[in-house]
Amino acid sequence: QKEVEQDPGPLSVPEGAIVSLNCTYSNSAFQYFMWYRQYSRKGPELLMYTYSSGNKEDGRFTAQVDKSSKYISLFIRDSQPSDSATYLCAMSRGNNRLAFGKGNQVVVIP
Amino acid sequence: ETGVTQTPRHLVMGMTNKKSLKCEQHLGHNAMYWYKQSAKKPLELMFVYNFKEQTENNSVPSRFSPECPNSSHLFLHLHTLQPEDSALYLCASSQLDSDSTDTQYFGPGTRLTVL
Numbered sequence: 001q002k003e004v005e006q007d008p009g010p011l012s013v014p015e016g017a018i019v020s021l022n023c024t025y026s027n028s029a030f031q032y033f034m035w036y037r038q039y040s041r042k043g044p045e046l047l048m049y050t051y052s053s054g055n056k057e058d059g060r061f062t063a064q065v066d067k068s069s070k071y072i073s074l075f076i077r078d079s080q081p082s083d084s085a086t087y088l089c090a091m092s093r094g095n096n097r098l099a100f101g102k103g104n105q106v107v108v109i110p
Numbered sequence: 111e112t113g114v115t116q117t118p119r120h121l122v123m124g125m126t127n128k129k130s131l132k133c134e135q136h137l138g139h140n141a142m143y144w145y146k147q148s149a150k151k152p153l154e155l156m157f158v159y160n161f162k163e164q165t166e167n168n169s170v171p172s173r174f175s176p177e178c179p180n181s182s183h184l185f186l187h188l189h190t191l192q193p194e195d196s197a198l199y200l201c202a203s204s205q206l207d208s209d210s211t212d213t214q215y216f217g218p219g220t221r222l223t224v225l
Binding site for chain 1: 114116151160204212214215
């Protein structure tokens with residue numbers, strides 16, 4: 001079983017829709033959870049970071065962590081064409097080693 | 111320059127060439143990383159340097175040789191690569207301390223093509 005599972009998509013949504021992305025993990029020792037956004041031909045950019053179960057909001061973005069189910073989610077409200085990118089989930093045990101998902105390609109159609 | 115920079119951005123090399131990738135971080139961090147990113151695969155951690163000391167080599171073939179002369183600079187020396195080594199090579203940095211959250215900051219990557 002892979003440490004981090006993420007459906008690579010692609011996911012196409014109309015502009016203004018809510019984008020819902022998720023990852024599951026198998027290692028209960030993970031305690032830090034991140035979402036990165038990667039535009040084509042660019043490096044990953046840290047989007048959201050959280051370490052506790054529950055929700056964290058930042059503008060149109062909400063990161064959700066459910067440690068009991070080993071499940072994390074990212075929601076993008078009022079999606080824009082500029083949100084079209086690949087979204088990577090990442091997590092860590094606090095040992096400065098990140099485990100990444102494969103990435104989920106999102107296309108927001110104007 | 112801000113953040114993490116990488117040069118060159120694109121590199122095409124033959125299997126017998128020797129080349130080097132360069133990474134520089136302007137964030138004052140004390141840990142640096144090399145990753146390989148291939149299509150449809152998770153990022154693969156290659157090397158880790160904590161306080162300029164290599165702390166991890168994830169079974170990377172010897173044709174990849176890292177060098178970390180100081181906490182701001184990281185190199186990846188390439189020699190006699192194979193076509194399957196074609197990928198996006200990403201450099202990242204982070205700050206290690208008692209309050210570390212393990213968040214890493216990435217450069218734009220070097221797109222490597224081995225002919």
